[in-house]
């Protein structure tokens with residue numbers, strides 16, 4: 001099938017590369033010329049494991065452009081995967097979405113096409129996008145519209161494991177009010193639904209994945225599924241963090257408590273890692289957007305609101321713990337292990353490290369930081385904060401009064417803790433992710449404390 005993808009961020013680029021890999025002819029479009037130039041040269045503008053390899057393997061089915069006239073005419077499926085950044089009210093900014101919809105309307109022609117909302121968009125956006133495409137199309141063609149239908153196909157990939165989540169998803173959700181749209185998307189996803197493609201050597205198919213379930217719904221339900229899924233994952237994390245606070249007071253071990261409840265198949269073990277809480281561009285934005293949508297209908301979502309509050313408190317708890325240990329923060333030097341919002345990405349959007357660094361700087365702390373991947377990006381996006389960046393974790397430890405493990409990169413599990421302890425002025429580590437081995441650190445001479 002011929003596929004156009006508008007927006008080459010994490011979602012758009014991953015979707016484009018995976019569909020090209022499974023045999024479709026894909027044109028990826030972005031308004032950013034430098035991104036398109038880089039992609040044409042085979043360079044991946046984001047850090048995502050294996051994306052470069054899969055892009056190279058799929059090259060013959062992939063084209064990159066900045067031109068709607070090249071991408072849209074003749075496409076069977078047009079994905080909108082543009083950014084929907086948050087506005088101060090919590091509602092997402094739909095400017096890029098409306099630009100994309102209008103441009104599709106101006107260029108769509110020929111046979112039947114399905115316009116798919118892949119970006120996370122508020123409930124009702126399917127109808128809105130449909131009206132924008134129709135309007136732009138009719139203006140151009142003197143009142144005569146083209147044949148198209150709108151579908152919602154929410155994305156559930158996680159940064160850092162985006163390709164795995166796209167090729168071996170738990171489910172594919174398609175919301176469409178027109179059966180023809182569902183048929184087209186069913187054909188598009190068939191190689192993934194039936195798992196008929198040969199798996200790349202570096203992304204082997206998990207044994208448990210034989211076929212992928214397809215859930216077909218109406219437009220509004222698919223749109224709500226996306227928000228409800230992210231809100232549920234976010235509140236699962238906040239729940240374990242709330243229990244973590246109590247566990248600390250009663251002398252229980254939160255990791256064991258999480259294991260104990262997670263073994264109940266009704267609860268499940270994932271997204272129960274207690275610590276600094278969630279960051280990233282999705283959970284904060286989507287829970288705020290869900291509350292904003294509910295507000296438009298005169299509703300209040302107290303559970304979602306509480307999950308957000310608990311998440312914010314987790315960052316304050318870092319400062320509380322450091323105060324407990326160091327008594328005075330002014331004039332201290334504190335090193336952050338990890339800047340990215342989670343391992344295997346260089347994404348710094350809503351990264352806990354940034355919020356924590358700012359809270360410490362506001363209290364007169366000199367903040368140092370290390371990250372295996374995100375240092376360059378931090379330098380480009382946050383150089384004004386005044387954080388000293390260090391090329392290695394061991395170098396950062398020099399003269400520190402405390403270290404905080406913010407992102408659980410694997411390499412921190414294997415650090416030379418003797419070397420770290422010797423370099424620190426006060427060998428103390430606060431583990432914000434329950435990721436390190438308390439006994440190993442204690443043997444190396446580092447006092448260990450975890451966030452709960």
Ligand code: UGA
Pocket residue numbers: 120155156157158159160230233237270271272273274275276277278279280281282283341342
């Ligand atoms: C999240 C969802 O997991 C994806 O399904 C969804 O497609 C995506 O948002 C999106 O809407 O685009 P992502 O934000 O990439 O994916 O990363 P997650 O792995 O979900 O992690 C989010 C945050 O939660 C990270 O800061 C992570 O450290 C934190 N987390 C995760 C915890 O604190 N505890 C956990 O047990 C799990």
